[in-house]
Amino acid sequence: MMQTTTNGVGKIAQSDAATLAAYRKQVERLPVTMRPSLNQQLAAWDSLFPFEQRQASAFLNGLGSLEPSALDAMIQPLRTLEAKMGVEHWNFSQAGDTMENASMLARSQYYAEWRDEVQKIFEAVNAIARDSASTASKHPRLVLIVLPDSLPVDALNVWKPWDRRAQIFKIAGDSRRVSELLIQDHADQPGIGALLARQGSLESSDMWLIDADSKLNSIQSSTGGQSAFSLSYAVLKPFRDKFLAEVNTVPKNIEATDQTLNAMRHRNWEQWWPAELAGQDQLRHFVVDLFLSGNGALIFSNAFVEWAASEALRRARPRVIVARFGLRAKPKPFTGIAIFENQQQISALPDVDDPEGSAVDALMLARYIWLAVLRYPEQEQTFGLCISEHRNSAYLIAPEGTTLPWGPEHAVTPEELSAGIGRYLSTLAV
Amino acid sequence: MDETRRNLLKATAALLVDQWAGARLGALANEPSGGVGRKVVLVACGGIRREDTFAESGFHNIPHLYRDLLPQSAFFPFVRNAGVTSHYNTTSSIISGNWQRVDDWGKTPPQSPTLYEYLRKRMGLRQDQTWLISSNKALTSKIGASTARDFGPAYGANVIFPKQLLINAVVHAAAAGRAVHSTDRSTVQPEIEAMLNSDNYDGLGWSVSGEDSSLDKLTLGTMQQAIEDLVRTNAPATGDEFTFLVATEVLRRFAPSLLTITFSDMEVAHFGSYSLHMAGISTVDRLVYELWNQLQSLPAYKDKTTLFVLPEFGRDLDGSSTNGFFNHRQNTESTRVTWMMCLGDAVRKAQIIENPIEQTDICPSIARLFELKNLDLPGKAIPGLWL
Numbered sequence: 054m055m056q057t058t059t060n061g062v063g064k065i066a067q068s069d070a071a072t073l074a075a076y077r078k079q080v081e082r083l084p085v086t087m088r089p090s091l092n093q094q095l096a097a098w099d100s101l102f103p104f105e106q107r108q109a110s111a112f113l114n115g116l117g118s119l120e121p122s123a124l125d126a127m128i129q130p131l132r133t134l135e136a137k138m139g140v141e142h143w144n145f146s147q148a149g150d151t152m153e154n155a156s157m158l159a160r161s162q163y164y165a166e167w168r169d170e171v172q173k174i175f176e177a178v179n180a181i182a183r184d185s186a187s188t189a190s191k192h193p194r195l196v197l198i199v200l201p202d203s204l205p206v207d208a209l210n211v212w213k214p215w216d217r218r219a220q221i222f223k224i225a226g227d228s229r230r231v232s233e234l235l236i237q238d239h240a241d242q243p244g245i246g247a248l249l250a251r252q253g254s255l256e257s258s259d260m261w262l263i264d265a266d267s268k269l270n271s272i273q274s275s276t277g278g279q280s281a282f283s284l285s286y287a288v289l290k291p292f293r294d295k296f297l298a299e300v301n302t303v304p305k306n307i308e309a310t311d312q313t314l315n316a317m318r319h320r321n322w323e324q325w326w327p328a329e330l331a332g333q334d335q336l337r338h339f340v341v342d343l344f345l346s347g348n349g350a351l352i353f354s355n356a357f358v359e360w361a362a363s364e365a366l367r368r369a370r371p372r373v374i375v376a377r378f379g380l381r382a383k384p385k386p387f388t389g390i391a392i393f394e395n396q397q398q399i400s401a402l403p404d405v406d407d408p409e410g411s412a413v414d415a416l417m418l419a420r421y422i423w424l425a426v427l428r429y430p431e432q433e434q435t436f437g438l439c440i441s442e443h444r445n446s447a448y449l450i451a452p453e454g455t456t457l458p459w460g461p462e463h464a465v466t467p468e469e470l471s472a473g474i475g476r477y478l479s480t481l482a483v
Numbered sequence: 484m485d486e487t488r489r490n491l492l493k494a495t496a497a498l499l500v501d502q503w504a505g506a507r508l509g510a511l512a513n514e515p516s517g518g519v520g521r522k523v524v525l526v527a528c529g530g531i532r533r534e535d536t537f538a539e540s541g542f543h544n545i546p547h548l549y550r551d552l553l554p555q556s557a558f559f560p561f562v563r564n565a566g567v568t569s570h571y572n573t574t575s576s577i578i579s580g581n582w583q584r585v586d587d588w589g590k591t592p593p594q595s596p597t598l599y600e601y602l603r604k605r606m607g608l609r610q611d612q613t614w615l616i617s618s619n620k621a622l623t624s625k626i627g628a629s630t631a632r633d634f635g636p637a638y639g640a641n642v643i644f645p646k647q648l649l650i651n652a653v654v655h656a657a658a659a660g661r662a663v664h665s666t667d668r669s670t671v672q673p674e675i676e677a678m679l680n681s682d683n684y685d686g687l688g689w690s691v692s693g694e695d696s697s698l699d700k701l702t703l704g705t706m707q708q709a710i711e712d713l714v715r716t717n718a719p720a721t722g723d724e725f726t727f728l729v730a731t732e733v734l735r736r737f738a739p740s741l742l743t744i745t746f747s748d749m750e751v752a753h754f755g756s757y758s759l760h761m762a763g764i765s766t767v768d769r770l771v772y773e774l775w776n777q778l779q780s781l782p783a784y785k786d787k788t789t790l791f792v793l794p795e796f797g798r799d800l801d802g803s804s805t806n807g808f809f810n811h812r813q814n815t816e817s818t819r820v821t822w823m824m825c826l827g828d829a830v831r832k833a834q835i836i837e838n839p840i841e842q843t844d845i846c847p848s849i850a851r852l853f854e855l856k857n858l859d860l861p862g863k864a865i866p867g868l869w870l
Contacts, residue, residue: 156586156587159567159569159587159812160567160572160584160585160587161584162582162584164814165814168814305588305589305623306588306590307586307587307588307590347753348753348754348755348806348809348810349753349754349755349756349809350755352754352755353754353755353756355755355756356754356755356756356809359755360755360806363806367804381756384759407758409758410756410758410759411758413757413758413761414755414756414757414758414759417757417808418755418757420801421801421802421806421807424801424802424807425802427802428802428804
């Protein structure tokens, strides 16, 4: 098996070009349609989060451990399928994922079979990689979702339940204190950043603060200990505006769109990137990818919060995510039909908040963040907490085997809540 | 929508169709052509999940469809989209009866004949007897006719994108650095007028070739007034409302034998606003009800029209890696299985028909309504209709 040079958190040293070259050779052993995403990761290796690097390394090392005959047997069904799909006649990029690639795959009548075969290969190789890797420690984790006072949610479980383990608690006191108590350091209780630092967490990607406004920034600024990735939709405004203007120049043509989006991915955005986030190249790459992947991240602050949290979970598997939703404006008269345009630029009318609509959006998207948590094995150690400041209540999902010190009939103070979560995060990894 | 606003949109819609009629030298509804008795209106409305509509959790979003129209319809609760769940491919599959697997952004026409072509070729109908009027910017005018041998644009439908007209006006105003203000008549208005005066309708999706498309002075003057008023109003605009109004104008003036309408306000889901997505569903619910009432009030349509209403597909499952309701690309029941409501002439009796059908069954069924025989289509006729 290939050996990799790693630093303390599993990153390949940047100078280890030989390792990346060896990885590229492994990718070439795979069927054509599996190559783009892996090649894209290798091409942008330094912008990957430690978790992504570990994951890709494990997969490619697992692949490297396979004898040619074993690999051939594993990938033959996919190769046969690719031949039936006519992939060799496609304008299929192997360098990276493109809209044209996705479009050609999705249009094939064999698309569902193709997905199944790719999944089988990933699972088989990952199983080999897991067998040869040491078991990762299971750190306690937290996902804190804040629905601020400005969002008049009816009830936290108004639609479908998030999780069968969930319980709703009334908060005795000011629920706006919960996020402050958890994030900031206090004399009697360290903030979650400091708790992570005590446990040896060294990476910014272990803790994310994602905010529709810039409230979390201001809370975090007084904390010490663990540095965090902090993304604020409001702070990103100049960058977003520039990005949106560029996205809206994309022609209605897949090939040309791919070219434009690829150019945007590699463009130097330094002059529009917020000064507060200067030097955070990894985060900038993340945001560029986030915006290029759509899902409303450029349009609505709450979609930004949900999609950023979901992508952070997928790509970085952080120990802590704090996601705070906010208000969006009502679509403006007349210009509401062009919702993908910068509403502030194309309409001189002032923004008018839509609290009811924003609350509906935020509640749905808060649930989506929790459902994203459930997609990954780390969910077993994840404590979920959603605070509705408007209702002064908390929706709480404790990991299996965790006993809450309060019953559902008990009104919990912000101090009790934050202390309980602090205790959970302080437990040792197993 | 308030009445003032609606009247203004109506006036603009009427003028749009006037313009088209002018270019076509007066093919009007009181001069029906082709000797066709039966009429069909087909409404396809973006991506809508069953759970947000015809389910306990969704009935409140569709009061008209559920309370007013369901009791008089043949309703199909299991309609499968077994093709590519993109807008262009789905719509072209429905109207051609074959699963289309062409460019998602409408660069190429359907590869097998559309209903429009079958109708026009076999029945000798004029172009103004088959229309597709769409809100969806993912479609192009290429959807109106196929690349099939012996068919093609000579037998194609009129294709109009009214919403795109308004969007383009807004975007062009923005690109020129002119903010849209409700009291500023010098912004959007000239953009719309410029487009209406343009010789090239392709940018708007108008499937018009060869004719002089400029407006006469009288129409232009009225149009200018209507657009001015339109821009000065403060009520929210919905693209589907405008599409609906243009469609009703086409019904009144041309009385086409086959009209397809696609609505897309609910596609704001792609940007992640569930509340606006729900608002889009409510708009469609209301517009379909109004459309049905319109059809009952027009002599050319009353008692001889079958209305088909269906979503193009559902949306992805909550919790999926494709981000749930935002998108429609999962290979799941949530995305692939929708419903269809049939009303009017061809409905044998009000009933719910639980036998699963496919979207490609719609084309041969409509073909049989028009007594078109021996078409080489893979689908089968839908049960519960007089065909």
